[in-house]
Every structure is written in C-alpha cells, then in structure tokens.
Amino acid sequence: MQKERPLSPHLQVYKPQLTSMLSILHRGTGVFLALGTPVLVLWLLALAGGAEAYVNFQACFNNWFAQLLVFGWTYALFYHLCNGIRHLFWDVGRGFEIETLYTSGKAVMLISVLMTAVTWYFAVSRLGGAA
Amino acid sequence: MSLRSPLSKAVGLGSAKHGFSHWWWQRVSAIALIPLSIWFVFSVVCLVGGEYQTAVDWLSSPFNATLMLLFVLAALFHGQTGLQVVIEDYVHTKWVNLSILLLIKFASALLAILATISVFKVVLGG
Numbered sequence: 502m503q504k505e506r507p508l509s510p511h512l513q514v515y516k517p518q519l520t521s522m523l524s525i526l527h528r529g530t531g532v533f534l535a536l537g538t539p540v541l542v543l544w545l546l547a548l549a550g551g552a553e554a555y556v557n558f559q560a561c562f563n564n565w566f567a568q569l570l571v572f573g574w575t576y577a578l579f580y581h582l583c584n585g586i587r588h589l590f591w592d593v594g595r596g597f598e599i600e601t602l603y604t605s606g607k608a609v610m611l612i613s614v615l616m617t618a619v620t621w622y623f624a625v626s627r628l629g630g631a632a
Numbered sequence: 633m634s635l636r637s638p639l640s641k642a643v644g645l646g647s648a649k650h651g652f653s654h655w656w657w658q659r660v661s662a663i664a665l666i667p668l669s670i671w672f673v674f675s676v677v678c679l680v681g682g683e684y685q686t687a688v689d690w691l692s693s694p695f696n697a698t699l700m701l702l703f704v705l706a707a708l709f710h711g712q713t714g715l716q717v718v719i720e721d722y723v724h725t726k727w728v729n730l731s732i733l734l735l736i737k738f739a740s741a742l743l744a745i746l747a748t749i750s751v752f753k754v755v756l757g758g
C-alpha cells in the first residue's frame with residue numbers, strides 16, 4: 502500500500518517563473534474582481550435611488566485610495582479577460598507548447614496594460630473635460 | 633443496521649460531485665463576459681464623472697439595461713463559481729468550507745436581486 506500520496510506542489514521550492522506568476526495572478530485578479538462586484542451593485546442602487554444618492558456615491562470616489570482601487574479593478578479585469586482567453590484555449594487543448602506559453606503570456610501582459618492605459622486615458626480626459 | 637441502501641451511501645462521495653456542470657457553466661459565463669466586460673468598461677468611461685440624468689437616460693434604454701443585467705448577473709455567477717474553486721483549494725475544514733460557501737452563495741443571490749430590481753426601477757422610470 503502506498504502511504505506517501507502525491508501532494509500538491511510546494512510553491513516555496515519552485516523558482517518563480519513567468520508562467521507560474523501569471524497563473525497565480527489569474528486567481529488573484531479573479532478574487533479581486535469578485536470583491537469588486539458589490540461596488541458595481543452599489544452603483545446601480547445609487548442610480549435607482551435618485552440624484553442625491555448618485556452624487557453621494559460619486560463623492561466616495563473623490564479620494565486617491567478609492568481611485569487606486571478602481572484603477573486596480575480595471576487592470577484586473579483586462580488582465581483576467583486576456584488571460585481567461587488563454588485559459589479557454591487550454592481548455593480545448595491548444596497552446597501548451599512551452600514556447601507558445603511564453604508568447605501568449607507576454608501578449609497577455611502587454612495587451613492588458615495597453616487596454617488599461619487606453620481606458621484611463623479616455624476616462625481622465627473626460628473627467629478633465631467635466632471639471 | 634441502517635435503512636439507507638449501500639448505493640445511497642456511496643453515491644455522491646466521489647470527488648466529482650456535480651463537477652462537470654460547475655466547470656461548464658464557469659466557462660460559459662467566462663465566454664459571455666468577454667464582450668460584456670468590454671461593453672461595460674466602454675460605457676462606464678462614457679458616463680464617468682457625468683450627471684445623474686445622463687446616466688439614468690443611458691440605463692433607461694432597454695438595450696443598455698439588458699446588457700447591464702447580463703453583465704452583472706454573469707459576473708456574479710462566474711465570480712461565485714470561481715470563488716468556490718478557490719476556497720475548495722485552500723479551506724479544508726469541512727464546516728468552515730461549507731460556511732464560506734453558503735456566505736458566498738447568499739451574498740451573490742442578494743447582490744443579483746438588488747441589481748435586477750435597481751435596473752428595473754430605472755428602466756421603468758421609477
């Protein structure tokens with residue numbers, strides 16, 4: 502009888518690699534996105550609650566910390582979206598070659614940063630216009 | 633001596649449980665979220681810092697309201713099934729695992745209904 506059953510990898514003994522970092526980031530962003538969904542629902546509640554509720558809701562974002570969280574949420578969404586597509590390719594059995602893994606990983610990093618930058622470029626220029 | 637049949641004692645104890653359907657709907661919601669998230673970010677950027685009335689007019693359009701509901705509900709569903717996988721990986725004490733799971737499920741249901749009623753209220757011009 503085999504007593505020593507295989508354990509999941511002990512992360513401490515592995516050298517950090519791009520692939521493993523991106524993988525854990527997928528989980529991290531997934532959890533962070535999920536934690537952000539109540540804020541999204543609060544926004545809808547504020548919209549349903551009338552002009553005053555809406556202004557109060559907007560006022561909560563007038564500080565750098567809240568803005569940083571929203572910025573992080575945007576990046577998390579784009580990262581998770583791009584890497585999620587990578588996951589879906591794996592689910593149908595494609596893209597597992599080492600070289601492809603690295604290329605797609607780098608593409609995900611680049612595209613998610615670009616998408617975040619474009620989004621905030623437009624958001625900030627609109628905010629500037631409104632102020 | 634027990635009244636439970638041997639089969640009923642064994643069924644459901646495997647690791648799979650309703651694993652496939654969980655996995656499948658996680659992927660279905662992921663695919664739906666690809667266009668929905670892009671639409672959502674685009675829309676929010678257009679509304680950011682804007683007036684209350686602009687946002688209400690925007691959400692009052694049945695088209696936007698439908699996509700908004702699809703986005704929120706898909707995100708809640710996908711997030712909830714995703715969080716379940718995460719806690720199954722890290723929380724091995726059965727009752728703690730079950731408590732967190734129930735908390736996540738109840739919270740998602742609450743958020744889903746709040747979101748639905750809010751969007752309906754705006755669309756119907758409440």
Ligand code: HEM
Nearest residue numbers: 528531532534535585586588662665666707711714715717
């Ligand atoms: C607001 C939107 C979203 C939320 C709240 C969310 C949340 C989550 C969470 C909590 C997980 C579990 C992470 C894990 O098991 O490591 C997850 C996994 C996953 N997400 Fe998302 N997600 C969102 C959007 C998306 C989008 C747009 C895609 C597009 C492809 C996607 C694709 C995936 C995939 C494929 C997995 C499974 C990964 C695996 O097998 O480990 N998600 N998501």
